[in-house]
Amino acid sequence: MDVVSDAISTVRLGRPSSNRLRVAGKWCVRLSPYEGAGFHVVLGGACWLLPDGGGEPVALGTGDVVLLPRGVGHVLADGPVEERDLGRAVPFEEVRDDAARPVGSGPEVELLCGKYRLERSRVHPLMAELPEVVHLRNRVGAHPELRSAVDLLARELTGSRPGAALALPSLLDLLLVYMVRAWTAEAETGAWRAVLADPVTTAALRALHAAPADSWTNDRLASEAGVSRATLARRFTSLVGRPPMAYLTWWRLTLAARRLRDTDVPLASVARETGYGSPYALSHAFSREFGTTPGRYRERVQEG
Template sequence: MDVVSDAISAVRVGEPSSNRLRVSGTWCVRLSPYEGAGFHVVLSGACRLLPDGGGEPVSLGPGDVVLLPHGAGHVLADRAATEAQVRRAVPFEEVRDTDVPRSGPGPAVELLCGKYRLDRSRTHPLMAELPQVVHLPHRVGDHPELRTAVDLLARELDGRRPGGCLALPNLLDLLLIYMIRAWMARAEAGAWPAVLNDPVATAALRALHSDPAAPWTNELLAARAGVSRATLSRRFTSLVGRPPMAYLTWWRLTLAATRLRETDAPLTTVARETGYGSPYALSHAFSRAYGVTPGRYRDLGR
């Protein structure tokens, strides 16, 4: 797998959920902080997103997509809503999947609002680096895959089509990938867009993610990247923020945590899949990193 796929797979838990929101007139809806990632797709109309904590309001128009990768609380409101009305925003749970007219004139707005469940204990630094709000405005020619996913989602929401129960969650998974791709393509700051544009760091990461259980050394990894060991160490550490072998250890333990939570594989199998010579070696490293034994970590996730 590639780094972006692994970064998403490691943190994702269960299936995404989504609800359609249809509002008109003067309206304000509050979404509480969430232990995951939230998103909104504006299917028609226009509105504002107001992040908690006094962040800059974001104006949203038809076709716009917004991702809140750290689950920040926020308010969605019509463009004419006052501060007093925002403070009295209706909880989202009271209005989702319904037509909610509000007093006063104003055009109708339709949004797809949803959540991705995430396990923060396994967050990849690429995901951690995402800003609180990722706004991807609709512009003709920009991010065609994202635009296609939005169009397909809108069609799936039009009615109960055969296979929709499978199509919708899979389209939502694609939407997450395309939102992160779009952010990386236009990010003006941040380490990970630079990491994945560096041929040496990318070659090393691809090798580690392709076969994390292999007996990697700095020498073998440098040979795979086609550079000297010193060059690999300098560039990888500078861009990624930790040396190659430290990153490998972290990634192996992250994979072990994922296997423990998502499968019933015995510890011997998990150790073999993640590059540890014995269950004891994995248990020692895992307990040091997570503060609990692998068995206890698995039990806590159930």
């Protein structure tokens, strides 16, 4: 696995949900805050997005994609919305239109609006660095994979096609990967943009993520990255914010937490999979990190 894939898979839960929305004329809808990530794909027309909390309005055009990684509440409207006009916004649930029948008269706008369920207790720092609103404009030649995913989504939404019930959520999963990938390519600032641009740090992270249970040492990891131990320590710590072995410990415990959350495999198996020599060794490290034993953690998260 690579870092971006792991960062996404660690927090993602279940399958995404989506609704198609077609509106026309004067309209303004509110989407409530969500304990996950929201997204919008503008399939046709143009509109505006105004995030809660005084964020800057965002103008959206056909083919634009928006990701709201922390599920911030927001308003979608036919044009710029002043704070004093927000009272006219109606709940999204009252106007979403699964049958895609236009509402109102005038210029028509068509959107695919949806949500991803996310587990926020162990967010990878790459995902934590995403801004409140990630706006990916439809520009010629930019992010061809994302553009292809948007085109495929539009086609799947046209009519009832065999296999659509499986194709649509799978495409939405791909959309999340492509949105995060596009952001890492476009971001002008941020620690993880620099991390992924550094070949030494990226090589070390790729090795750790590919085989987290291996018996890693600083010397072996430096050899994998093709540099000296001192060079690796300096560059990795400066960019990632913690030394390589400290990052490995954090990542192993994050993987252990995910296995405890998602499966019923014995603790001994979880320990083996995450590089701990025994259930006791994992339990000791896990309790120090989470403040509870693996067994109690599993009971709590699986009970909801």
